[in-house]
Amino acid sequence: MRVKDKVCILTGAASGIGRATAKLFFDEGAILILSDIDEKGLNETFELLGENNARVSIMKVDVREPDEVKEMIEYTINEYGRIDVLIVNAGVVRVGPVEEFPDEDYDxxxxxxxxxxxxSCKYAIPHFKKQKFGSIITLASVAAHIGQVNHANYCSTKAGVLGFTKALALDMAPYNVRVNSVSPGATDTPMLQSDVAKQAKDRNVDYEVVKEEFEEEGVLGRWAEPEEIAAGILFLATNDASYMTGADLRLDGGWTTR
Ligand SMILES: NC(=O)c1ccc[n+]([C@@H]2O[C@H](COP(=O)([O-])OP(=O)(O)OC[C@H]3O[C@@H](n4cnc5c(N)ncnc54)[C@H](O)[C@@H]3O)[C@@H](O)[C@H]2O)c1
Known part of the structure; x- marks a missing residue:
C-alpha cells in the first residue's frame, strides 16, 4: 500500500487518466477527495472503486470557479487536517487552426x-506551507514540449502548466513540498478519442487513419492506457520520488525522444 492513509485531492476524476488514478490510489490505500465538473462521471468513478469506500469523498467542482476550488480545499482541511498529495488533472482539449479558432474555445x-x-494550487498552498510536507502533481503533456498540428492553443496552455510547475517548485522547496508534472503522450481516454474524431472529420478521413498517425508518434507504436499514466502520478506522490522536484515525468512512449 504505497499511499495508505495519505490524503489525496484529485481534480478531473470522472474520466480517463483521473479515473484510473482514482482507482490506483484507492487500491493503494489513499484517503481520496475526488472532484470533477461532471457529476455523473464522478459517481461512476465512485461506483468503480467498490467497497470500503468510506475514505472517499466526491465533490462537484468546476476548477474555473475559485469559490468551488476553495471549498474543496477547505473541506479537506476541516475533515482531515492536511493535504498529502494534490493532483491537478482536470483539463480540456480543443483543436483547430488559429485563424479559425472560436474565441470561446480559447477562453x-x-x-x-x-x-x-x-x-487548484492557490488555495492549497497556504496549507502546504503551514504543514511543511506534501506533493503537488500537475498534468502537462507532450504538447508542452513539441508542436502539434492544429494544437497551438492547447500547446500554449500545457507549456504554461510546465512553466508554472517549475516556478512553483522553487517557491515550495523551502517548505519541503515537491512540485512536479507529468507529460503524457497519446493516452486512450475520451479526450484523445474526441480529438482524433474531430481531426478525422475536419480532414474527411477515417478515425483509424488519424489514430494510426498518433500511434506512430511514440516509438512504442501504441497509445498509453490511462493506468500507465496513473502509475507515474503514483510514483511522484510517494517517497520513491523524494528527491524529485521541478521535474517533468514524460510518459509519452518515446514521442519526444525522436
Ligand atoms: N489523453 C491524452 O492523450 C492526454 C495527453 C496529454 C495530457 N493529457 C492531460 O491529462 C489530463 C486528463 O486528461 P484525460 O485524457 O483523462 O481527459 P478526459 O477528458 O478523459 O478527462 C478530463 C476530466 O476533466 C474534467 N473537466 C473538464 N473541465 C473541467 C472543469 N472546468 N472543472 C473540473 N473538471 C473538469 C472532465 O469532466 C473530465 O472528467 C488533462 O489535463 C489532459 O490535458 C491527456
Missing part, C-alpha cells in the same frame, strides 16, 4: 487548463 482552454491549475 475554455485558458480557464480550465491554466487558470484551473492556478486556482
Amino acid at each position: 475554455l482552454l485558458i480557464n480550465v487548463n491554466l487558470k484551473g491549475t492556478y486556482y
Whole structure:
C-alpha cells in the first residue's frame, strides 16, 4: 500500500487518466477527495472503486470557479487536517487552426487548463506551507514540449502548466513540498478519442487513419492506457520520488525522444 492513509485531492476524476488514478490510489490505500465538473462521471468513478469506500469523498467542482476550488480545499482541511498529495488533472482539449479558432474555445482552454491549475494550487498552498510536507502533481503533456498540428492553443496552455510547475517548485522547496508534472503522450481516454474524431472529420478521413498517425508518434507504436499514466502520478506522490522536484515525468512512449 504505497499511499495508505495519505490524503489525496484529485481534480478531473470522472474520466480517463483521473479515473484510473482514482482507482490506483484507492487500491493503494489513499484517503481520496475526488472532484470533477461532471457529476455523473464522478459517481461512476465512485461506483468503480467498490467497497470500503468510506475514505472517499466526491465533490462537484468546476476548477474555473475559485469559490468551488476553495471549498474543496477547505473541506479537506476541516475533515482531515492536511493535504498529502494534490493532483491537478482536470483539463480540456480543443483543436483547430488559429485563424479559425472560436474565441470561446480559447477562453475554455485558458480557464480550465491554466487558470484551473492556478486556482487548484492557490488555495492549497497556504496549507502546504503551514504543514511543511506534501506533493503537488500537475498534468502537462507532450504538447508542452513539441508542436502539434492544429494544437497551438492547447500547446500554449500545457507549456504554461510546465512553466508554472517549475516556478512553483522553487517557491515550495523551502517548505519541503515537491512540485512536479507529468507529460503524457497519446493516452486512450475520451479526450484523445474526441480529438482524433474531430481531426478525422475536419480532414474527411477515417478515425483509424488519424489514430494510426498518433500511434506512430511514440516509438512504442501504441497509445498509453490511462493506468500507465496513473502509475507515474503514483510514483511522484510517494517517497520513491523524494528527491524529485521541478521535474517533468514524460510518459509519452518515446514521442519526444525522436
Ligand atoms: N489523453 C491524452 O492523450 C492526454 C495527453 C496529454 C495530457 N493529457 C492531460 O491529462 C489530463 C486528463 O486528461 P484525460 O485524457 O483523462 O481527459 P478526459 O477528458 O478523459 O478527462 C478530463 C476530466 O476533466 C474534467 N473537466 C473538464 N473541465 C473541467 C472543469 N472546468 N472543472 C473540473 N473538471 C473538469 C472532465 O469532466 C473530465 O472528467 C488533462 O489535463 C489532459 O490535458 C491527456
